[in-house]
Amino acid sequence: MSHEHHDHDPITTSGEPPAAARTRALEELLVEKGVVTRDELRRRIDWLVSRTPADGARIVARAWVDDAFRQRLLCDAREAALEIGVDPGPSPVVVALENTKNVHHVVVCTLCSCYPKALLGPPPDWYKSLPYRSRAVSDPRGVLREFGLTLHEGTEVRVVDSTADMRYLVVPRRPDGTDSLGEEELASLVTRDSMIGVAEALAP
């Protein structure tokens, strides 16, 4: 077989990972076909990376100090977010799940990496990893132990596999000894991981 007669450029990506090459090819096609513009893509990426867990933390802290807000949050998290000026993002429905002394929620997406990006920012790499996605639904207590969280045997674990359009935000328990703290100080105790459900909120 001769390698001397190439009538097209060889398909090489000079070390570009296959997923990146595929993404780039898709992007080229979508732009070429007029489905999206480069400016729309840029704006969307800009929005996505500007999100941080601070928005989710604000929501949780408000729920800790305002019981009526907490009720509204558990009924309709999207509306509750809008109420305090937090952008809930394009997902049609956000559901807040409250952790209590007796019930502990932890969120996973076994099919891909569905995640409330608007409220928590981009998901951590481990959230997208195969081990987390497969083991969180089969051995949640083991996975949580590896994150440093050992749950009491009597606590009911609820693993939420986010497979479709709903986005789930965990409302961690308010830590003890925080009665005198203001809303802003409380928000600083609410970590990303505690809103995924793999950790508790920080102790003051």
Added chain:
Amino acid sequence: MSFAPGDTVRVSGRRHEGHHRTPAYLKGQTGTVERVHERFLDPETRAYGGDGTPARRLYLVAFELDELWPTYDGGADDRLLVDVFEHWLEEAR
């Protein structure tokens, strides 16, 4: 067929070539409807350029972890909650 909270449902065990949002590990499993969500455009046709209509009702379905995994050794009340579209659910007793 539509369902209400508390209904016992089985996830269809049918094979489906192509994109769908029903995890393989749940196929054929029995659970309980926990919440009735709204309707959403069908990802099975949207994935291929379709418009996703008719929109499909989505349900949050609860499964006992010790029924799902025979060797599960966590708490007896530990549960898995998964969003499943209506056309993947069957009535079960």
